[in-house]
Amino acid sequence: LISLRGLLTLRLRVSARIMRLIIGLMFVLYAAAGLWVFYAGAPRVRTWLQNHPKTQNLPLVKRLNQLPLGSFKQLYRQIIVDRGPYALLALGMMREAPLTGMGLGAFLTELPNWKQRDNQVIYVPDTACNFYLQIGAEQGVIALAVMLALLASWWRMWWQAWQQPQARAFWLWIGAGMASMLAMFIFGMHTLASEIQALFWLYMA
Numbered sequence: 631l632i633s634l635r636g637l638l639t640l641r642l643r644v645s646a647r648i649m650r651l652i653i654g655l656m657f658v659l660y661a662a663a664g665l666w667v668f669y670a671g672a673p674r675v676r677t678w679l680q681n682h683p684k685t686q687n688l689p690l691v692k693r694l695n696q697l698p699l700g701s702f703k704q705l706y707r708q709i710i711v712d713r714g715p716y717a718l719l720a721l722g723m724m725r726e727a728p729l730t731g732m733g734l735g736a737f738l739t740e741l742p743n744w745k746q747r748d749n750q751v752i753y754v755p756d757t758a759c760n761f762y763l764q765i766g767a768e769q770g771v772i773a774l775a776v777m778l779a780l781l782a783s784w785w786r787m788w789w790q791a792w793q794q795p796q797a798r799a800f801w802l803w804i805g806a807g808m809a810s811m812l813a814m815f816i817f818g819m820h821t822l823a824s825e826i827q828a829l830f831w832l833y834m835a
Contacts, residue, residue, distance in 0.1 A: 672699045713759040713817070720758035723767040731770035757822070761815030781812070784834060808833045 644652070676694045679685045698704035723732050723740065732740050737758060758764040766774040788808070792801040811830055814820060821827040 668702070669700050709817075716757070716759045717763055720760065720763035720767040724763075724771060728771045731766065731768045731773065734768055737764060737768050757819035759818055761819050761821065764819045784808070804833060 676691075676699060679688075679691045679694065685691055698708055719741065720737070723737070726732070758767055762774065762778075765777055788801060788805055792798060792805065794801075811820075811826075811833065821830055
């Protein structure tokens with residue numbers, strides 16, 4: 631957010647060519663920092679948490695132990711193996727009942743039937759592990775399209791509000807938070823948690 635605020639200030643003081651150069655350098659810097667965090671920083675932090683007596687038994691640390699940090703290829707494979715079958719079952723439900731879906735909250739009750747029909751051996755999760763696929767599976771393609779249209783309308787209104795220079799920093803914070811949540815929803819039906827649902831609707835409001 632600080633970098634974006636700085637860019638907005640510089641835009642009025644430098645030429646368009648210099649501005650493009652600055653944006654390119656920032657992109658390279660952030661990409662390099664992200665790669666370092668994934669390949670070196672995150673594994674070091676995980677090792678420290680594992681060895682610290684006050685954190686080694688925390689659920690989050692145990693979850694981190696299961697992530698193949700330091701390898702995008704292994705992380706991608708794990709995501710496909712762990713969450714891919716649920717996504718396929720959700721897509722199958724959408725094809726079965728595209729207009730109405732399987733019914734609100736019915737993914738949990740229909741999951742065993744679809745597992746048996748498709749000979750899927752999967753355990754633990756009771757959702758599609760994807761917010762958007764969960765909506766489509768339970769409520770149909772029309773409901774999914776309406777939800778996406780509402781989100782698109784929200785972003786259009788956010789863009790209009792962001793154009794106001796006196797509140798630009800605030801709207802940058804709101805937009806970054808909303809974008810993070812929508813990206814996070816790709817990997818789970820996190821709105822089932824009350825605190826996440828409350829935060830989501832606060833951002834929407």
